[in-house]
Amino acid sequence: MNLPFTLDADTVWYAIGDGSLDKSAHKLDDYPRIIILVDENTHHHCLPVLHKLVPGLENCDVILVSSGEKNKNIAQSSYIWNELTRLKAGRDHLLLNLGGGVITDSGGFAAATFKRGMRFLNIPTTLLGMVDAAIGGKTGVDFHDFKNQVGLFVDPVGVIIEPLFLKTLDQLQWQSGFSEVLKYALIMDKDLWGKVQGKHFSEIEDWGTIITKASRDKIDIVRFDAAERGVRKNLNFGHTVGHALESYFLRTHNETTHGMAIAAGMICEAWISAKIFEFDAAHLVEIVTMIDKNFERFTFDESKIPLIIELMHQDKKMRGNKLLFSLLRRLGKATHDVEVSPHLIEDSLRYYFKGEV
Amino acid sequence: MNLPFTLDADTVWYAIGDGSLDKSAHKLDDYPRIIILVDENTHHHCLPVLHKLVPGLENCDVILVSSGEKNKNIAQSSYIWNELTRLKAGRDHLLLNLGGGVITDSGGFAAATFKRGMRFLNIPTTLLGMVDAAIGGKTGVDFHDFKNQVGLFVDPVGVIIEPLFLKTLDQLQWQSGFSEVLKYALIMDKDLWGKVQGKHFSEIEDWGTIITKASRDKIDIVRFDAAERGVRKNLNFGHTVGHALESYFLRTHNETTHGMAIAAGMICEAWISAKIFEFDAAHLVEIVTMIDKNFERFTFDESKIPLIIELMHQDKKMRGNKLLFSLLRRLGKATHDVEVSPHLIEDSLRYYFKGEV
Numbered sequence: 001m002n003l004p005f006t007l008d009a010d011t012v013w014y015a016i017g018d019g020s021l022d023k024s025a026h027k028l029d030d031y032p033r034i035i036i037l038v039d040e041n042t043h044h045h046c047l048p049v050l051h052k053l054v055p056g057l058e059n060c061d062v063i064l065v066s067s068g069e070k071n072k073n074i075a076q077s078s079y080i081w082n083e084l085t086r087l088k089a090g091r092d093h094l095l096l097n098l099g100g101g102v103i104t105d106s107g108g109f110a111a112a113t114f115k116r117g118m119r120f121l122n123i124p125t126t127l128l129g130m131v132d133a134a135i136g137g138k139t140g141v142d143f144h145d146f147k148n149q150v151g152l153f154v155d156p157v158g159v160i161i162e163p164l165f166l167k168t169l170d171q172l173q174w175q176s177g178f179s180e181v182l183k184y185a186l187i188m189d190k191d192l193w194g195k196v197q198g199k200h201f202s203e204i205e206d207w208g209t210i211i212t213k214a215s216r217d218k219i220d221i222v223r224f225d226a227a228e229r230g231v232r233k234n235l236n237f238g239h240t241v242g243h244a245l246e247s248y249f250l251r252t253h254n255e256t257t258h259g260m261a262i263a264a265g266m267i268c269e270a271w272i273s274a275k276i277f278e279f280d281a282a283h284l285v286e287i288v289t290m291i292d293k294n295f296e297r298f299t300f301d302e303s304k305i306p307l308i309i310e311l312m313h314q315d316k317k318m319r320g321n322k323l324l325f326s327l328l329r330r331l332g333k334a335t336h337d338v339e340v341s342p343h344l345i346e347d348s349l350r351y352y353f354k355g356e357v
Numbered sequence: 358m359n360l361p362f363t364l365d366a367d368t369v370w371y372a373i374g375d376g377s378l379d380k381s382a383h384k385l386d387d388y389p390r391i392i393i394l395v396d397e398n399t400h401h402h403c404l405p406v407l408h409k410l411v412p413g414l415e416n417c418d419v420i421l422v423s424s425g426e427k428n429k430n431i432a433q434s435s436y437i438w439n440e441l442t443r444l445k446a447g448r449d450h451l452l453l454n455l456g457g458g459v460i461t462d463s464g465g466f467a468a469a470t471f472k473r474g475m476r477f478l479n480i481p482t483t484l485l486g487m488v489d490a491a492i493g494g495k496t497g498v499d500f501h502d503f504k505n506q507v508g509l510f511v512d513p514v515g516v517i518i519e520p521l522f523l524k525t526l527d528q529l530q531w532q533s534g535f536s537e538v539l540k541y542a543l544i545m546d547k548d549l550w551g552k553v554q555g556k557h558f559s560e561i562e563d564w565g566t567i568i569t570k571a572s573r574d575k576i577d578i579v580r581f582d583a584a585e586r587g588v589r590k591n592l593n594f595g596h597t598v599g600h601a602l603e604s605y606f607l608r609t610h611n612e613t614t615h616g617m618a619i620a621a622g623m624i625c626e627a628w629i630s631a632k633i634f635e636f637d638a639a640h641l642v643e644i645v646t647m648i649d650k651n652f653e654r655f656t657f658d659e660s661k662i663p664l665i666i667e668l669m670h671q672d673k674k675m676r677g678n679k680l681l682f683s684l685l686r687r688l689g690k691a692t693h694d695v696e697v698s699p700h701l702i703e704d705s706l707r708y709y710f711k712g713e714v
Contacts, residue, residue, distance in 0.1 A: 074435060081500055081507055088670065113470070116497060116508045140473060143438055150438055151473045152509070313445060 013158040014135075016215055018208055021123070021162040025054045031094040031119070034060045035087060037080065037107040039067035042099040045168035046125045050098060053164075060096075061087050065106070069246075070255060072102045072141050074150065080110035084118070091115045094157070100126035100173070101133030101258065104156075105148070108139030112154040122156045125165040127177025127207075128258060131184070131214035134159050136222035136232075145251040146314050147243050153227065161215055163208055174201055176259030178294060179238075181210060183266065184217040186287065187234050187326075187334035192217070197286070201294055233336035236326040238266035241345070244311040248304070256298075263295035268348035272340055273327040283331045288357045297355055305349050309342055370515040371492075373572055375565055378480070378519040382411045388451040388476070391417045392444060394437065394464040396424035399456040402525035403482045407455060417453075418444050422463070426603075427612060429459045429498050431507065437467035441475070448472050451514070457483035457530070458490030458615065461513075462505065465496030469511040479513045482522040484534025484564075485615060488541070488571035491516050493579035493589075502608040503671050504600050510584065518572055520565050531558055533616030535651060536595075538567060540623065541574040543644065544591050544683075544691035549574070554643070558651055590693035593683040595623035598702070601668040605661070613655075620652035625705035629697055630684040640688045645714045654712055662706050666699050 015024035028034060034057065038047055043064055051058045063083045065076055084095075097107035097120055104122045111120035124134035140151015178201040185193035192213050196204065204210060218235070225232040242258075242265025249256040267288055274284040312323055323345065326336040372381035385391060391414065395404055400421055408415045420440045422433055441452075454464035454477055461479045468477035481491035497508015535558040542550035549570050553561065561567060575592070582589040599615075599622025606613040624645055631641040669680055680702065683693040 074431065078431060078500075085501065085503060085506065085671065109470075113466075113497075113507050113509055115506060116495065116510055138473065140470075143435075144442065146442060149442065149472060150470050152470055153473055314442065 011157075012137075012155045014161070014215075014219060015158070016161040017212055018163055021050075021053050021160050021164070024158070024160050025056075027158060028054065028056070028094075028096075028121075031092070033090070033093040034096050035084070035089055035093060036060050036062045036096045036098055037065065037103055038062060038098050039065055039100075039103055041067050041168070042103065042125050046098055046165050049165065050123070057096075063087075065103075067099075067102065068255070069102060069142070069258070070250070072106050074141055074143065076106055077110045077113075077141055080107065081114055084110070084114050089114065089118060091118050093118060095120040096123065097121065097134075097156075098123050098125060100124065100129045104129055104134045105139050105151070106141055108137075108154065108156060109141055109151050112139060112152055117154075119157050122159045123165070124159070124161060126169060126173050127166060127211070128173070128180060129177075130161045130163070130166075130211050131177060132180040132218060134161070135215060135218045137226060142250065145247045145311070147247055147250070149314075155226075161211065163211055166207065171202070172257055175294060176257040179259035179262040179266070181214045182291065182294075183235070183238055183262065184214045186266070186270070186328060186331060187237050188221075188332065189213065189217050190332035193332060197290060198293075230336070234326050234334040236336070237328065237334050238262045238269050240312060240315055240323065240325050241265035241268040241308075241348070243315060244308045245298070247311045247314075248308055260295055260298070263291050264298055264352060267291055267297075268345070268352050269325060269327060271348045271351050272325065272344055273329075275344060276327060276338065276340070277329050279328065279330045285357055287328075287331065292357065297352065299353070302350065302353060305346055308349065309345060312345070368514075369494075369512045371518070371572075371576060372515070373518040374569055375520055378407075378410050378517050378521070381515070381517055382413075384515060385411065385413070385451075385453075385478075388449070390447070390450040391453050392441070392446055392450060393417050393419045393453045393455055394422065394460055394467075395419060395455050396422055396457075396460055398424050398525070399460065399482050403455055403522050406522065407480070414453075420444075422460075424456075424459060425612070426459060426499065426615070427607070429463050431498055431500065433463055434467045434470075434498055437464065438471055441467070441471050446471065446475060448475050450475060452477040453480065454478065454491075454513075455480050455482060457481065457486045461486055461491045462496050462508070463498055465494075465511060465513060466498055466508050469496060469509055474511075476514050479516045480522070481516070481518060483526060483530050484523060484568070485530070485537060486534075487518045487520070487523075487568050488534060489537040489575060491518070492572060492575045494583060499607065502604045502668070504604055504607070506671075512583075518568065520568055523564065528559070529614055532651060533614040536616035536619040536623070538571045539648065539651075540592070540595055540619065541571045543623070543627075543685060543688060544594050545578075545689065546570065546574050547689035550689060554647060555650075587693070591683050591691040593693070594685065594691050595619045595626050597669060597672055597680065597682050598622035598625040598665075598705070600672060601665045602655070604668045604671070605665055617652055617655070620648050621655055621709060624648055624654075625702070625709050626682060627685060628705045628708050629682065629701055630686075632701060633684060633695065633697070634686050636685065636687045642714055644685075644688065649714065654709065656710065659707065659710060662703055665706065666702060669702070 095111040097104045111118045122134035124130045137155040140148035143149035242262040246261035452468040468475045479491035481487045494512040497505035500506035599619040603618035
């Protein structure tokens with residue numbers, strides 16, 4: 001067990017590690033009223049744990065929404081606004097988002113836009129939420145087929161990363177979050193790479209350390225560049241292709257996980273990186289092998305490649321007509337705003353679909 | 358004619374007065390692409406004027422929405438997001454809101470939440486827009502019966518207040534905006550009160566001066582307290598009762614104007630002010646007489662008073678269970694966060710409905 005630590009970073013406080021909920025529960029006393037947002041999974045598995053650890057929350061009103069990326073949309077936001085209205089929530093109240101990325105993204109957006117700004121707190125309950133979605137103030141919902149097309153940069157008042165909640169995760173959720181752990185390792189943390197490299201995620205035992213390292217990587221970046229003007233863009237490695245694939249699967253109603261899409265995106269973008277920055281071929285093999293060890297590749301018709309490229313043009317990271325990527329200079333070091341030609345992107349998708357390492 | 362002036366205030370620039378559009382048009386060159394938001398009225402009356410004054414805007418894409426408070430809702434936001442998506446708008450593009458308060462509120466909200474933040478510029482075309490809605494970063498839409506229940510504090514990049522556009526206004530719109538002019542006079546600007554007092558709005562000739570003074574009053578306040586922690590709350594004079602009346606009429610599908618509701622609210626709240634701060638009875642008469650000269654009173658059943666009080670409890674200015682008002686200490690001076698008992702509010706509504714001065 002690693003000791004929990006807290007960090008009062010500018011406008012957000014973080015409590016991270018085993019026991020962090022217990023250690024930070026007093027912070028909840030700052031709010032005259034707390035309303036808890038859950039989905040059916042966290043309602044069943046996590047809310048009882050929260051109530052047990054923080055008995056004062058037992059009498060709080062609860063808003064229940066449906067889980068899953070396919071429900072992260074404006075209809076869900078409207079439902080939350082409606083419930084907040086019905087519960088007579090005020091600007092000085094706190095929405096406590098208890099769940100994975102869908103809950104923290106959607107709850108953050110709904111709270112921040114309710115009465116022009118109600119505060120919210122994130123308690124992520126999935127690996128993906130703990131190392132990524134709950135940190136850094138990106139909130140939003142999908143709109144038609146476009147991921148996070150409607151949303152805001154707005155920080156929670158605090159984030160409590162309590163690994164205890166992970167006990168309720170299924171394998172698919174572990175896998176999904178693991179894609180982001182690999183991303184931090186690849187873009188900025190060779191030490192983290194060393195801890196995971198060669199392993200299947202199910203073989204990892206010391207998740208406390210992995211989560212602490214990965215979440216600190218993200219916190220360090222977003223503190224430095226909250227508005228994504230520079231270095232924060234490095235976090236988009238794997239996400240330009242990955243989001244387009246995720247949008248494609250949203251559109252075709254084949255639900256995938258965020259992690260599977262990002263894993264595929266990282267293979268394509270590592271391949272592009274190797275082409276552009278000419279890094280060691282052995283490193284590309286090492287990266288792709290590690291991703292393949294943890295994620296099965298998607299298979300689909302090559303004729304869909306133009307559609308996927310088209311979806312990339314709706315990416316929020318577009319500038320003018322250019323597709324700008326965040327790529328690896330080498331293993332453990334990323335750079336951003338690299339223009340990549342559609343031709344090279346197509347080739348990377350062909351490389352991926354052929355299943356080559 | 359008064360000379361236009363420009364003000365680079367922190368993060369927002371303002372160009373105010375006759376000729377201000379001409380003088381500030383070069384600022385539009387900063388954006389790689391501009392998309393213009395209009396309603397059917399400004400599409401017909403104002404867009405040709407804008408095109409004539411700034412020919413470079415003739416080729417910009419235009420998004421057209423329906424006018425009127427009853428259309429300022431999430432469905433309208435969704436329509437705007439949809440159009441921005443279809444037009445492949447990017448975060449670095451600019452949404453130019455050309456219209457009254459509905460356009461600047463709704464367009465500002467849609468832009469600020471599109472791809473987590475597209476920039477927008479306000480060119481108000483109504484008196485209400487020029488002296489109030491377009492300034493200060495309050496954006497949002499109504500939700501069910503609640504005014505601006507969903508929205509954000511977010512500043513436009515700039516505001517161009519060009520009185521030329523007022524030529525297209527009808528009497529109801531002049532009247533609606535005039536309520537806010539009276540508010541500035543009452544809460545902070547005795548000089549402005551001196552310029553309008555005793556007049557019907559149709560008798561005023563020098564609108565350039567009135568608009569410049571009133572918009573400067575608002576800018577001075579929001580620069581000092583953008584987040585509405587203190588003095589900005591003074592701008593809510595007339596609005597606690599006024600918004601509840603407006604919500605009531607939205608609910609009963611009797612459309613009213615914002616100005617008529619605020620005028621009624623100012624009568625009630627001036628009466629409450631006089632009760633609490635014991636200010637000169639002659640001043641209360643002067644205020645109420647002036648409002649009555651410009652606005653007919655609503656008539657409706659006294660039995661609706663409890664419902665109106667209930668609607669006040671959804672007010673964004675509520676804290677805990679208390680109704681906090683912004684009131685007049687005297688004519689030309691306001692204060693905020695004054696707790697008023699429901700009993701006194703009811704009495705003020707009875708005073709209003711009896712038609713007493």
